[in-house]
Amino acid sequence: xxxxxxxRYAVMALVDLARFDxxxxxxxxxxxxxxxxSLDFLEQIFSKLRKxxxxxxxxGTQGGYILNKKAxxxxxxNIFDAVDEKVKTVQCKKxxxxxxxxKSTKCLTHNLWDELENHINNFFKEKSLEDLVKDNNERRI
Amino acid sequence: xxxxxxxRYAVMALVDLARFDxxxxxxxxxxxxxxxxSLDFLEQIFSKLRKxxxxxxxxGTQGGYILNKKAxxxxxxNIFDAVDEKVKTVQCKKxxxxxxxxKSTKCLTHNLWDELENHINNFFKEKSLEDLVKDNNERRI
DNA sequence: ATGATACTTGACTATTTTAGTCAGGTTTAT
DNA sequence: ATAAACCTGACTAAAATAGTCAAGTATCAT
Numbered sequence: 573x574x575x576x577x578x579x580r581y582a583v584m585a586l587v588d589l590a591r592f593d594x595x596x597x598x599x600x601x602x603x604x605x606x607x608x609x610s611l612d613f614l615e616q617i618f619s620k621l622r623k624x625x626x627x628x629x630x631x632g633t634q635g636g637y638i639l640n641k642k643a644x645x646x647x648x649x650n651i652f653d654a655v656d657e658k659v660k661t662v663q664c665k666k667x668x669x670x671x672x673x674x675k676s677t678k679c680l681t682h683n684l685w686d687e688l689e690n691h692i693n694n695f696f697k698e699k700s701l702e703d704l705v706k707d708n709n710e711r712r713i
Numbered sequence: 714x715x716x717x718x719x720x721r722y723a724v725m726a727l728v729d730l731a732r733f734d735x736x737x738x739x740x741x742x743x744x745x746x747x748x749x750x751s752l753d754f755l756e757q758i759f760s761k762l763r764k765x766x767x768x769x770x771x772x773g774t775q776g777g778y779i780l781n782k783k784a785x786x787x788x789x790x791n792i793f794d795a796v797d798e799k800v801k802t803v804q805c806k807k808x809x810x811x812x813x814x815x816k817s818t819k820c821l822t823h824n825l826w827d828e829l830e831n832h833i834n835n836f837f838k839e840k841s842l843e844d845l846v847k848d849n850n851e852r853r854i
Numbered sequence: 855a856t857g858a859t860a861c862t863t864g865a866c867t868a869t870t871t872t873a874g875t876c877a878g879g880t881t882t883a884t
Numbered sequence: 885a886t887a888a889a890c891c892t893g894a895c896t897a898a899a900a901t902a903g904t905c906a907a908g909t910a911t912c913a914t
Contacts, residue, residue, distance in 0.1 A: 573716045573833075574801040577873060580822065587821040599889065607821070613874055619891065632882030633888050660715040680728045680748070680849055681721070684840070691836045692714075695829060708821055718902060740860070754903055760862065773911030774859050 579657030581609050582617050586651060587704045589627070590643045597636030617655055624654035643702035652696060659692050661685035720798030722750050723758050727792060728845045730768070731784045738777030758796055765795035784843035793837060800833050802826035 584607050589598045600618060604611040618637060621627045626646060627637045639646065652658070725748050730739045741759060745752040759778060762768045767787060768778045780787065793799070 573714055573720070573798065575714045575826070576871090579714070580802075580826075583825070584820060584822050597889095601889080610874065612876075615891070616874085622890095629890065630882095631880090631888095631890060633884065633886095635882075635889050637890090657714065661721075678852075679725060681725050681845060683848055683852075684724070684845060685716070685721075688833075688836060692829075692833060695832050699825070704822060704825060707824055711819075711824075717900090742860080751903065753905075756861075756863090757903085763861095770861060771911090772859090772861060772909095774913060776860050776911075778861090 576657060577613075578617060578655050579652050581607075581613065582621065582651050582655045582657070583648065583704070585609065585614060585617065586621070586626070586639075586646070586701055587708065589637060590639060590701050590705050591708070597630040597634070597638050599636040602636075620655050621651070624650070626650060626654055639701075643705060644700050646701040648696040648699045648701075649693065651701075659689055659696075661689050717798060718754075719758060719796050720793050722748075722754065723762065723792050723796045723798070724789065724845070726750065726755060726758065727762070727767070727780075727787070727842055728849065730778060731780060731842050731846050732849070738771040738775070738779050740777035743777070761796050762792070765791070767791060767795055780842075784846060785841050787842040789837040789840045789842075790834065792842075800830055800837075802830050 585603050588603050592598050600614045604614055622629055625640050628640045629637055726744050729744050733739050741755045745755055766781050769781045770778055
């Protein structure tokens with residue numbers, strides 16, 4: 573079980589952005605340089621973030637991206653949802669009718685994975701972008 | 714982020730085993746049939762579980778596997794460790810000297826992934842095989 | 855003894871996912 | 885006008901996953 577780069581980079585890029593946001597739009601080029609993330613990959617990610625109304629784009633020279641909400645209101649859940657980072661512990665849930673093994677009953681551990689998913693998602697729901705920025709500023713002092 | 718089959722199957726198989734354990738060794742063939750898991754794959758998994766002293770094997774006719782400890786003492790952590798199911802949120806930790814992006818500093822979100830890993834691992838440390846068996850018996854009533 | 859049952863080991867592989875790259879746009883500030 | 889910036893979608897090499905396959909060895913019931 574591990575996190576994918578897409579999700580990790582999305583969060584990193586947004587933390588970077590959130591730190592400069594109140595001044596000017598931040599260009600992906602800058603984020604790419606500062607965070608060491610491929611520009612092309614960032615574009616893919618930000619395309620999704622924009623569609624999910626987490627950021628706004630500003631075109632033209634001196635353009636870039638700005639947050640679409642306050643950092644406090646952007647939770648990790650929102651970010652992961654936007655870039656299709658899913659916490660998926662188990663297959664069983666896709667098929668609505670059938671049970672987990674193609675059998676009619678739930679698998680022995682069905683409830684467990686449910687609990688685990690909730691446990692992880694709670695963590696993501698509580699944590700906001702603001703928390704991360706703060707955490708970072710404290711470390712820099 | 715998702716769990717691999719190896720980890721899931723390991724837990725499923727052990728719950729199955731734990732339910733019959735006090736009577737006789739349970740053969741992989743039976744587990745395979747009941748849980749719909751490939752016998753060959755189960756053998757791979759149980760080989761690891763045995764090496765990690767989670768189960769004992771009983772050879773010969775009527776042989777099979779039995780738990781090596783009480784179900785209460787087998788935590789999910791132990792099972793996942795045994796089958797190499799790792800919670801790995803981030804690459805940064807491998808390289809001891811360098812930072813996360815090959816830079817000298819930690820990446821902006823380093824602490825976050827640390828916290829997340831702990832959050833998940835705590836869940837695994839608390840949950841025992843006995844809990845799962847109980848949960849299952851309750852559901853069957 | 856011997857056959858059946860069961861465990862043991864290790865190599866192999868098709869499929870899927872990941873982590874991007876690449877190419878060719880369009881839009882807008884100056 | 886033009887450079888900086890965003891936008892889109894197709895493509896792909898490499899790694900991980902989820903097993904399969906083959907060839908054993910050990911033990912027990914009879």
